[in-house]
Amino acid sequence: MLRAELDSRRRSGERFTLRQIVAMMVPFITELAERHADGEQHYVHPGAVVYDPSGTALDPEVSAFEPQDPRDRACLPPEMRLPNSPPGDARASVFSVGAILYEMCTRASVGAGMRRPSEVVKGLPESFELLLSKALVGDAAHRPHDLGALANALHKCAPMASIPPPEADIGNLDKDADFDVDVSLSLIPPPPAMPADRPLEAIPSAKGSTAELADMKAALEADPRPRYVVIKEGMDHGPFSAVELLQQLASGLFTQENILRDVLSSDEMPLQLWPEFAPFAEHAHRHREVKQERVALEATVTKERTSTQNKALIGGAAFVLVLAAAAGWWFRARQADDERVGVAVDDAQSIDFSEGLGKGPKAGGGKWAGGKRGTAVAGDHPVVGGGKSCEAAQRAYVLSYEDGAPPDLTAGAYAAVLNRGTYLNACGVPSNMSVSVCAAVQNGRAVGVTVNTKPKNRGIASCVANSVRGMGFPAHPRLDVARTHFKAN
Numbered sequence: 099m100l101r102a103e104l105d106s107r108r109r110s111g112e113r114f115t116l117r118q119i120v121a122m123m124v125p126f127i128t129e130l131a132e133r134h135a136d137g138e139q140h141y142v143h144p145g146a147v148v149y150d151p152s153g154t155a156l157d158p159e160v161s162a163f164e165p166q167d168p169r170d171r172a173c174l175p176p177e178m179r180l181p182n183s184p185p186g187d188a189r190a191s192v193f194s195v196g197a198i199l200y201e202m203c204t205r206a207s208v209g210a211g212m213r214r215p216s217e218v219v220k221g222l223p224e225s226f227e228l229l230l231s232k233a234l235v236g237d238a239a240h241r242p243h244d245l246g247a248l249a250n251a252l253h254k255c256a257p258m259a260s261i262p263p264p265e266a267d268i269g270n271l272d273k274d275a276d277f278d279v280d281v282s283l284s285l286i287p288p289p290p291a292m293p294a295d296r297p298l299e300a301i302p303s304a305k306g307s308t309a310e311l312a313d314m315k316a317a318l319e320a321d322p323r324p325r326y327v328v329i330k331e332g333m334d335h336g337p338f339s340a341v342e343l344l345q346q347l348a349s350g351l352f353t354q355e356n357i358l359r360d361v362l363s364s365d366e367m368p369l370q371l372w373p374e375f376a377p378f379a380e381h382a383h384r385h386r387e388v389k390q391e392r393v394a395l396e397a398t399v400t401k402e403r404t405s406t407q408n409k410a411l412i413g414g415a416a417f418v419l420v421l422a423a424a425a426g427w428w429f430r431a432r433q434a435d436d437e438r439v440g441v442a443v444d445d446a447q448s449i450d451f452s453e454g455l456g457k458g459p460k461a462g463g464g465k466w467a468g469g470k471r472g473t474a475v476a477g478d479h480p481v482v483g484g485g486k487s488c489e490a491a492q493r494a495y496v497l498s499y500e501d502g503a504p505p506d507l508t509a510g511a512y513a514a515v516l517n518r519g520t521y522l523n524a525c526g527v528p529s530n531m532s533v534s535v536c537a538a539v540q541n542g543r544a545v546g547v548t549v550n551t552k553p554k555n556r557g558i559a560s561c562v563a564n565s566v567r568g569m570g571f572p573a574h575p576r577l578d579v580a581r582t583h584f585k586a587n
Contacts, residue, residue, distance in 0.1 A: 175194065209365065311378070315378075544566050
């Protein structure tokens with residue numbers, strides 16, 4: 099079949115020459131005219147044409163049924179593209195023959211983004227391009243119906259390539275008593291204002307590369323006619339030219355799900371199913387998704403930063419108020435409280451990890467291998483956010499050393515801060531209460547604090563924890579944990 103030959107030549111990059119087209123198609127058009135004169139009707143397309151280099155013929159059994167191949171369906175005139183449309187008459191076959199001639203010459207199907215044949219193949223006679231423009235008029239009321247005149251006009255494009263067909267008035271391709279041909283309604287785009295800089299091949303079917311999209315865009319922009327209508331939310335928008343439609347897609351006004359109708363070809367389907375427009379609609383969709391994700395991420399970061407700042411301000415203000423209210427009492431009882439409170443400091447230890455808990459870098463060093471939510475990174479060390487419990491700060495940091503690794507700072511360095519139990523007095527710790535403090539310290543501040551009292555008192559424990567968070571400690575980029583126990587009298 100001719101369809102198989104066309105597909106084979108498309109894959110190999112070959113096309114039919116004008117002499118080959120005339121030699122094969124003049125006899126075919128003559129035969130088709132005779133069949134219609136006998137009252138026959140057919141679906142004419144390459145899949146129904148028996149291929150023979152010396153002359154093609156129609157397969158009446160195949161032409162009795164609608165084609166399913168998209169390229170074959172593109173050869174049907176607009177009035178036959180609705181499902182279950184009946185086979186066509188001579189006027190419909192004029193369009194189908196024009197579509198077959200166009201594909202044989204350019205290797206491309208008719209439809210959106212098609213080029214004028216002379217832009218694809220250099221040296222084509224103007225008469226051949228004019229013949230196709232008349233045959234491919236989308237509106238049947240302005241399309242010629244004389245297949246004999248079409249065969250004669252095609253023969254004159256290469257007179258030595260075939261036997262002359264029966265005489266017919268070529269003027270019937272322009273008008274008769276029933277119609278005037280209107281080439282402005284042809285699917286062939288109008289001549290460009292300036293000659294093309296270079297011949298362009300058939301529109302590529304593959305998606306993705308910038309060069310392919312650029313070629314597709316150039317092909318669409320070659321037709322400046324407003325022929326595309328977009329149906330969105332039940333309303334028609336347009337008609338737009340191809341350039342205008344691409345701009346609307348880029349702006350996000352229309353999306354892949356909207357329906358697109360070509361008023362010249364009567365094709366109507368979602369934008370994502372149009373081979374000529376789907377890549378641009380998909381590109382715009384992905385661009386919008388990336389932009390939305392960026393905006394959402396920025397909003398989340400801003401919200402978390404604001405929340406952290408507000409908590410710090412509220413905690414700081416509350417701490418100042420507590421200190422101001424207790425300042426007089428604290429100074430009066432300072433000496434007595436220092437004598438009352440007994441201090442015992444546990445060991446200060448470093449915690450680190452590599453690939454989870456367990457053995458890690460050797461003593462005296464460690465490499466951060468990953469982080470958890472709530473940490474940032476400074477050099478080789480994760481930075482833990484404040485406001486956590488002592489245990490939560492350790493989990494957020496999670497570094498690991500081999501057994502026997504020394505702490506970054508000595509217990510004495512932290513005892514100099516924590517052992518001064520005077521900060522307990524501001525919280526009203528009674529003499530019969532024991533207090534245990536666990537402080538996870540990084541970069542000179544307590545990023546995690548856990549306070550336990552015996553007997554339990556949540557208010558006092560919270561007050562002591564806030565006091566510890568406000569203290570200044572020896573600074574080191576890694577996380578150290580110091581535990582201090584104040585015994586009851």
